[in-house]
Amino acid sequence: MKKYIYISFLTFTFAIIVAFLPKQNTKKELSPEEFLSKINKLAKSIIEKDPNIFLIDLREKEEFDKFSLSNAVNIPLKDLLKIDNLDYLEQENKKIVFYSNGTTYSNQAWTIATRLNYKNLYVLKGGLNNWKKTILEPEYPKENADFKEFDLYEFRMGASQYFTGSGEKEKAKRKKKKVIKKRKKKEVEGGC
Amino acid sequence: MKEKKYMNPYLAGFLLGLIMLSAFVLTGSGLGASGAMKRSVISCVDKISHEHTSNSEFYSKYTNKETHPMKNKLVFLVFGVLIGGFISGAVSNRLKLKIEHSPKITSKTRIIMASIGGILFGIGSQIGRGCTSGAALSGMATLSTAGFISMISIFGTGYLLAYFFKKFWI
Amino acid sequence: MIPFFSPQDEITFVISFIIGIAFGFILEQAGFSSSRKLAGVFYGYDFVVVRVFFTAAITTMLGLIFLNYFGYLNFSDIFINSTYIWATAVGGAIMGLGFIIGGFCPGTSVCALAIGKIDAMVFVAGIFIGAFIFGEAYPIFKDIYIEGNLGRILIYDTLGISQGTFAFSMILIALIMFWGSYFIQKKISKKEMKY
Numbered sequence: 001m002k003k004y005i006y007i008s009f010l011t012f013t014f015a016i017i018v019a020f021l022p023k024q025n026t027k028k029e030l031s032p033e034e035f036l037s038k039i040n041k042l043a044k045s046i047i048e049k050d051p052n053i054f055l056i057d058l059r060e061k062e063e064f065d066k067f068s069l070s071n072a073v074n075i076p077l078k079d080l081l082k083i084d085n086l087d088y089l090e091q092e093n094k095k096i097v098f099y100s101n102g103t104t105y106s107n108q109a110w111t112i113a114t115r116l117n118y119k120n121l122y123v124l125k126g127g128l129n130n131w132k133k134t135i136l137e138p139e140y141p142k143e144n145a146d147f148k149e150f151d152l153y154e155f156r157m158g159a160s161q162y163f164t165g166s167g168e169k170e171k172a173k174r175k176k177k178k179v180i181k182k183r184k185k186k187e188v189e190g191g192c
Numbered sequence: 193m194k195e196k197k198y199m200n201p202y203l204a205g206f207l208l209g210l211i212m213l214s215a216f217v218l219t220g221s222g223l224g225a226s227g228a229m230k231r232s233v234i235s236c237v238d239k240i241s242h243e244h245t246s247n248s249e250f251y252s253k254y255t256n257k258e259t260h261p262m263k264n265k266l267v268f269l270v271f272g273v274l275i276g277g278f279i280s281g282a283v284s285n286r287l288k289l290k291i292e293h294s295p296k297i298t299s300k301t302r303i304i305m306a307s308i309g310g311i312l313f314g315i316g317s318q319i320g321r322g323c324t325s326g327a328a329l330s331g332m333a334t335l336s337t338a339g340f341i342s343m344i345s346i347f348g349t350g351y352l353l354a355y356f357f358k359k360f361w362i
Numbered sequence: 363m364i365p366f367f368s369p370q371d372e373i374t375f376v377i378s379f380i381i382g383i384a385f386g387f388i389l390e391q392a393g394f395s396s397s398r399k400l401a402g403v404f405y406g407y408d409f410v411v412v413r414v415f416f417t418a419a420i421t422t423m424l425g426l427i428f429l430n431y432f433g434y435l436n437f438s439d440i441f442i443n444s445t446y447i448w449a450t451a452v453g454g455a456i457m458g459l460g461f462i463i464g465g466f467c468p469g470t471s472v473c474a475l476a477i478g479k480i481d482a483m484v485f486v487a488g489i490f491i492g493a494f495i496f497g498e499a500y501p502i503f504k505d506i507y508i509e510g511n512l513g514r515i516l517i518y519d520t521l522g523i524s525q526g527t528f529a530f531s532m533i534l535i536a537l538i539m540f541w542g543s544y545f546i547q548k549k550i551s552k553k554e555m556k557y
Contacts, residue, residue, distance in 0.1 A: 004544075007202065008537055014424055019530035021431055052368070117444055117513050198399075201413035202540075204392035208414060209421020211384045216426060218377050220365030221441030223385055225468035226489070233493040250500035265378035272382015273389070273472045280390035281477030289478040292397055303484050306397075309464015310471070310485035312456050314492015317468060319503055320453020322443060324467035327450070329415060331443050333422035335528065337512070337520045338445040345454025347403075350462045354404035357462050361401040 054091050058100040058109055059128075069099070069131075077105045080112065089118040099124035099131075196284035212333055219265060222330025226317035228270035231261045266326075296359050305360060320345075365439060386473050395474035397465030397481060404462060406550045409543035416536040427529060437516075447510040464488065 055072035057064050064074040075085045077100070089096060096113075098106035098121065106123040113121050124131065198204075212222050231254065238245045238255045245251035254261040281287045293302035317323040320342055322331070328346060331339015367374045392414050393399045402408025429435035461467060466474060466485045474482030496503060518528035 004202075004540075008541070011420070011533060011537060015530045015533035018424065018427055018533070019526040021427070021526050115513060117511055198393035198410070199388075199391040201392055201410045202417050204388050205414040205417025206421050208385070208388045208392070208418035209425070211381060211388065212418060212422040213425040215378075215381045216365070216422070216440050217429070217435070218366050218381070219374050220368070220439060222422070223381070223469070225472060226493075229468060229486075229489050230493045230497075233490050233497060237494070237497065248497065248500065249504070250497050263375075265374050268375045268379040269382035269385070270472055272379040272384075273386035273469060274382075274476045276383035276386025276388075277390045277395060277473035277476030278386075279383070280387045281395070284391070286390070286395070286477050289480060291480045293481070294398065302481050306464050306466070306481040306484040307488045307491075309460045309462075309466065310488015311492040311495065312460030312488075313464060313466075313468060313485075314489040314494075315496050316453045316456030316458075316460055316492075317489070318453070318493055318496035319507060320450050320457060321446065323457065323469065324461075325469040327443055328454075329419060330422075330441075332419040334426065334437070334440065334442045335423060335516050335518060335525070336442045336445065337515045337517045338443045338450050340517050341445065341447065341450045342454045345451050346458045346461060349455045349458025350404050353459060353462050358405065360463075361398060361465070362405055362407065 052094050054094045054096045056088065056096060056098050058098055058105040077109055080109055089113055095120050095122055097122045097124055100127055101129055102127040195286050212330065222333060223269065224266050224322060224326030224330065225270055226323035226326055227266040230318060231264055231267055235261045294361050386476065389470055389473045390477065394470040395477050395479065400470060401465045406546050409547055412539060412543055416539065420533055420536055423529060442514045445512040445515050447512060449507050452506055
């Protein structure tokens, strides 16, 4: 009996804590931004030909023919709701990633498809423009940046090569910088 | 040997909650039982006549896929429930073939009632997209509207009709 | 990131199996393998269903909310069942009828079957038949089955309140129910039979 009173109070305390949890954290479940996929992760998945990713290009056909991400399927936004195209959204166990030049189209497509109750939908963060900027022309991290950023850069350079077939020129520069990175690492290790 | 007492319901509920939470954390979805039964039925029907399942709008959703309908985690979960229940029964000395019923009814009545109840539950859980554990319990835990509607609907109907079935239980 | 394993991984099957064992064990230990104990909730002589059910729901809910708050889990990454308002309500009503007549639900019947309850075996067979009837008569049920799809909506959005307020009310209601059940059970078991 006494035990239950204690437990009741404890549970009640939890209830109060939950009631006053700040809102911005609870709100995010429904906002489309939360569904945006991480750009680097996606690039990695594409390079590794991850079969769990299904890319849908929402731009017009002409643009799609000029440049597109590998393995993507072209469905212009206005044709998204055609029966044949809706079949593409029925991908069990696959992540469907929408992309266009910016994010307007892809966000629209995401919203429409989500309303229609399709699952596992994602939007390419920043669209192709951002993709080109970060993956195809990555910025070299600052000298004092931490290892994570260097790794990221390495990866992006690799990705860039994969997508454009270029990057030979950059290679030399990268190798040289790599030495600095290693030295830095040693210093840190010694310090520990 | 005497049967052991049942666990404190709140403790059991708390542990069940932790199990369900780990199910969400590890596999991304909660608990469920009726899904496994649906898939067993579908694979049986598919075995007997694949043509029939391919033509049916309902069956074909499960059979016209690369993966076998039984290759689903809910099926494994229910096999686990079977084993877990058996272990618990063995630990608490409750393993015994019997028909449990109110003294006011015969075993035969109880069996008939159980089969009717089972059929209703089979149909109801398919229409409602999940049973008490899948739709109501896991649904409530994730705060989905469906979970609450399901819970209110199941228990509401139960309470409404309880009066008419009183003699079957007490 | 949570969930750790995707549904198509082989390891997920193993994990699900282990979770199932734990689930079945707890159900049986709580007494869910007895149909008369389960049905007791409708007559006020045994509230084990309500107690276990709500304690479990609240534990998981709090766990999910806190994991979400600390950024380990995103509600969009876990399975939330879609709300088909009519299908859920009608299906629930049929299940409610099945519950009061049969005295089990699918999970508990499997558990009771495991310890040798013959009525549970019949009940499970009934579920298979029921699912088969649904499959065969799908065109009849189809309208109600697919109508009124509101998507993956959450209860507090439906009610138009914040998540915190809802969780708080739910815990409060559960606590009131727990204490209420305590007093009702005390009263009824004093007045009526010991089964």
